[in-house]
Amino acid sequence: MKTNKYCLILLLLISISYSCIEKKGESKDLYAGMDDKTKTRMQQYYRQGKKLYLTHCASCHQIDGKGLASLYPPLSGADYLMKDPVKVACIIKKGISGEIVVNGTKYNQPMPSLDYLTNIEIAEIITYISNSWENKSTLHEVKTVESITKGCL
Template sequence: MRQYKVQGEGLYLMHCDNCHQADGSGLGRLIPPLSENTTIANNRNQIMCVIKYGLEGSLIINGVEYNGKMPGNTELTNLEIAEIMTFVGNSWENSIGIVLSSDVEKGMDSCH
């Protein structure tokens, strides 16, 4: 898991940090936090799809409504998404364990 988390941190800083912040706190009511976010654990496949294809519209995170647009990262591989998920899912009071590229491959079937 350590290698996935280390690789995931680098990818997070490259693709996600600008909006979700280095500490996962998000940006006010514009960008949802990733810290202490139960959606990550409870909706893993949905989060994988959001990382890859983005999201537009309303969602509720930790009881707060966010209504914006997150661009997709279609260039990311299943392995890279797994590494980002492993980093985010085990940082900032989240604890989901390792996410493997095979998990992402299966999870991508639920997109769209």
């Protein structure tokens, strides 16, 4: 009987720690000030965005968004991204090359174009990266991304 009780406590502890791991990464006030409808959309965008980020971006920018040495710039806490997150839609769509400065550090490696990603996928990715790690922004709608990507050079 005694062993069973311990097993139960152990199971409880395991499930608590799992729920902690699951929450890790989401900004605390992800849904602050949002009505229920927006919150639901935000949840969908964020979850999808995370999956897409892990598939298409994390190999260079890393799972924790911190980038890699002087090769790949960080996204977490990045002034370049956070100045106007939705503007990076064109970088995702068309790639970028030449020198750029992120948080005072110079980077100069080409990022390939990921033009197989659709506007909705880009909106989800931008929503995810601008609301993860050290970043806090808002929901970035597909409509806004659409109007930005129309104007990419």
